[in-house]
Every structure is written in C-alpha cells, then in structure tokens.
Amino acid sequence: xxxxxxxxxxxxxxxxxxxxxxxxxxxxxxxxxxxxxxxxxxxxxxxxxxxxxxxxxxxxxxxxxxxxx
Amino acid sequence: xxxxxxxxxxxxxxxxxxxxxxxxxxxxxxxxxxxxxxxxxxxxxxxxxxxxxxxxxxxxxxxxxxxxxxxxxxxxxxxxxxxxxxxxxxxxxxxxxxxxxxxxxxxxxxxxxxxxxxxxxxxxxxxxxxxxxxxxxxxxxxxxxxxxxxxxxxxxxxxx
Numbered sequence: 001x002x003x004x005x006x007x008x009x010x011x012x013x014x015x016x017x018x019x020x021x022x023x024x025x026x027x028x029x030x031x032x033x034x035x036x037x038x039x040x041x042x043x044x045x046x047x048x049x050x051x052x053x054x055x056x057x058x059x060x061x062x063x064x065x066x067x068x069x
Numbered sequence: 070x071x072x073x074x075x076x077x078x079x080x081x082x083x084x085x086x087x088x089x090x091x092x093x094x095x096x097x098x099x100x101x102x103x104x105x106x107x108x109x110x111x112x113x114x115x116x117x118x119x120x121x122x123x124x125x126x127x128x129x130x131x132x133x134x135x136x137x138x139x140x141x142x143x144x145x146x147x148x149x150x151x152x153x154x155x156x157x158x159x160x161x162x163x164x165x166x167x168x169x170x171x172x173x174x175x176x177x178x179x180x181x182x183x184x185x186x187x188x189x190x191x192x193x194x195x196x197x198x199x200x201x202x203x204x205x206x207x208x209x210x211x212x213x214x215x216x217x218x219x220x221x222x223x224x225x226x227x228x229x
Contacts, residue, residue: 031217038214041108046222050104050178054114055075057103058155061110 020044079133079152081181086129088183093119093168095175095186097159097193099208104178105190107215109208117159117188119168121146164199165192190216 020043027039045053076084087094096104098115118126121137130136135150137158146158165171174192177184188196194212197205 027218027221030221031214034214034217035210038108038211039218042106042215042218043222045103045108046106046219051074051076051180053103053106054100057100057110058075058112061112064110 076155077152080155081152083130083133083135083148083152083156084180084185085183086132087126088180088185090125090129092123092125092129093172095168095172095188096178097162097188097196098157099193101187102190102193102208102212102215104187105176105215106219107190107212109211109215113157114155115157115159117162117168119172121158121160162196163201164196190219 020040023043024036024040027043028034028036031039045056048056094116095101096114097117099107099109099111100114102109103111120126127137130148130150130153133151135148135153138144138147138149140146140160146160147153148156148158162171171188171192172186174189175186176189178187179185190212194209194216197209197212
C-alpha cells in the first residue's frame with residue numbers, strides 16, 4: 001500500500017533532519033572520534049522527555065532479552 | 070492521574086513513597102544514562118541506596134506492600150512485592166566515591182511533584198570504565214559519545 005505523505009509534514013521533517021544533521025556535524029567536528037550514529041541518536045532522544053527515553057530503552061532492552069531466550 | 074511512562078501505578082507509588090519518606094537513593098546504571106539521553110537499552114532500573122539498613126526504607130516498602138530481601142547464597146540483595154520487580158538494588162559502584170559524595174553529581178528528573186535523583190552521565194561512564202566487565206565494554210563508547218553530545222547541547226543552551 002502506498003503511504004500518503006502530507007507535503008507540509010514532509011517539508012517540516014526535512015527541515016528537522018537538516019537541522020539534526022548540522023548539529024551532528026558540529027559535535028563531530030569537536031569530537032572527531034565520536035560515532036555519528038551515537039551522536040545522532042542522543043540528539044534525537046534529547047528531544048524526548050526523560051521518562052519517555054527510559055520507556056523506549058526498557059521496551060527495547062526487554063525485547064532483546066526475549067529474542068536471546 | 071495515570072502513572073507517567075514508563076512506570077506502572079505500583080512502581081510509581083514505590084518511588085514516591087521512598088521520596089516522601091526522604092530515603093536517600095539515586096538511579097544509577099544504564100537506566101540513569103538513558104534518562105539523560107544516552108541511546109542504550111536496559112531491562113531494569115538500578116537504585117543505589119545510601120543505607121539499606123535504614124528503617125525508613127523498610128517502612129516505605131511496607132507501605133506499598135513490598136519488602137527488602139537481603140543477599141542470600143546465590144541471590145543479590147533485591148526488592149520483592151508490589152511494584153518492585155522493575156527495580157534492582159546496587160550495593161557497590163565501581164570507580165565512584167561514597168554515596169554522600171556522588172549524590173552531589175546527580176541530576177534531578179521530575180517525577181510528578183517530586184524529583185528523582187539520577188547519577189550524572191559523566192559519573193556513570195566513570196563507573197563503567199572502572200567495572201570494565203564485557204557488558205560494560207560494549208556501552209562505554211556509546212556513553213562517551215552521548216556525553217559529548219549532551220555536554221555540547223547544554224553549553225549551547227547556556228549561551229542562549
């Protein structure tokens with residue numbers, strides 16, 4: 001099924017991704033040894049409230065444990 | 070009011086009773102790191118208590134139908150009962166100072182009307198480097214990068 005993309009949302013998402021990419025670039029310039037993905041994921045998580053970050057982490061952590069069994 | 074994510078009603082109640090009774094504890098480990106933005110996964114929430122022998126703790130746990138189970142032959146110290154399954158007790162933090170010193174390195178995370186003390190990302194990283202178990206080795210680079218990112222964000226928001 002083809003997903004319908006709202007043009008306004010797509011433009012907004014694109015601007016957000018651009019801003020994120022710029023911020024990642026600045027951090028990597030100051031910390032060249034840092035991993036791009038780790039920095040990007042941290043910046044994305046910092047946009048969420050702390051308890052939501054923990055919620056995501058627990059869901060993923062428990063799912064990983066289930067798959068390991 | 071519904072319990073805020075990620076806690077159930079009973080888990081939230083346990084934390085709130087500990088805070089209300091002014092029990093000195095803090096969230097440590099990867100759950101503390103993730104609260105501060107580190108992209109790591111965890112299965113539980115580690116709590117470090119200053120003094121597990123304190124009566125305030127047993128009274129608080131009793132109030133919510135939970136109990137402290139001291140370490141046994143093969144079991145570490147643990148909490149049991151209502152709302153306690155999510156929480157693990159930590160009795161030793163490698164590479165860190167005494168609780169009274171480390172509590173100064175905490176950040177505060179709002180939990181309803183109260184505030185939860187959470188060990189700073191910098192100190193979590195220090196403890197993981199000191200512990201240096203295979204599972205710590207996997208998270209050290211991620212925590213290091215997360216610290217670089219969060220410090221940059223903090224510096225920027227201070228400038229504004």
